[in-house]
Amino acid sequence: MRAWVLSQSKPNGGEQAVGQLREFIAEGGFEPGVRLPPERELCETLGMTRNTLRRALDALEREGALWRHVGKGTFVSSAEAAPADPMVELGRQITPFRMMRARLAIEPAIAREAAVNASGKALMTMQLAMERAHSAPDWAEYERQDDLFHRAIAEASDNLLLLTLFDQLNGVRRAVAWGNVVRESQRPSPDHSSFAEHEAIAMEIASRRPEGAYEAMRNHLKSVSERLFGEA
Template structure:
């Protein structure tokens, strides 16, 4: 599929989402303002895990669950917070623990934690909602009620169609604009998918892998559309047949992720776009086998 065709499909998605929300709110007319793009978020590089310390709460070299609070300093608190987030299986828009709990886990004061959170929020790593908590990712363009509404009027097939319209183009742009930190994140996510000891952990890292591809595109508008699509996707209940407690060693997505990752690293735009198409076709075959047929 050509880039122009992808962009045409993307624009149709934009119009459809905007139309659904205007219909919900009773607004009409071309005078309504379009949704402004939110800043794209990328995950920072983190220190390598120490040998023999693969547990999530040891990502920065000590057991956070038993940490003793003491003055850490702004830079130290930020380092500890980054390490903690890197060791958790947190997906886009997942809620973080309350401040008091994080202070105990990280061994920092509340003031130090808030300063560190402010840095991550400025980077687009987290966003905060007064009265609701702190969440992973950049602040969504849509509020939670809008996301729930779109989820209520969207079918699984429509979600997959929207992914096909957006994600191959994101993969192509990732191969074009991706940098070293993007490669680091893609390789980390790809490795963690293979190492997952449960389907839940695998799905969390799989979600983060696709998020890393989108972030590498460096296109804030497409990134915003991807985040909105991902938020709506998470509101649906997907009936997936799982065999065993964790993905098998030859799980088909592993090789598909490898092909996509390597194409992006080589800056091969055509191969990256095609690899994402092939991956999404495989996903659709597994999720909706009765509705497949031809290229998605």
């Protein structure tokens, strides 16, 4: 395998990071079926942050150049060789609006269960995600923390079936084409409505109010839907 030589200028995200990762794979002689090094090693080799690397990996996975196996790693593939992922295929067929309707049907019920079963650790995980979302330097990091917040609620339900259902729902959400979403700022403003909405959900869960948690999550998702589509 040819040694990889770092370029003098480090990528700061987007297409440059994707191009650098693509070049690393080509120059490194990674053939279809070969597993890439772990993320930590890739970050050190490519001079990328973990978030930048993950966005680049996501982009190449959508192209079919990579595929992932949970617990085993990320593998190189051709579009023909990549194993079919039913969640990704479903995400390519569903509209963002239908995706939001599915979230409205499922996530409030998960929040209700979280209010019954949440542990102290789960509540701390939610709080940490909210704090990091507030201080996120850009939309990508905010969205990552938003994702972690919602998954923490699913974990707090203490129900493996609900957590698995959430992960599948989230897998489809990631695959949906959100090309119509335009960001007008580098990061969320301090009065971004989701901050207060997340706090309301967390408070209802921490206070052990199942129906309040259900309504708080439903109100949050309706608010997101209204911002995206003009209607809930």
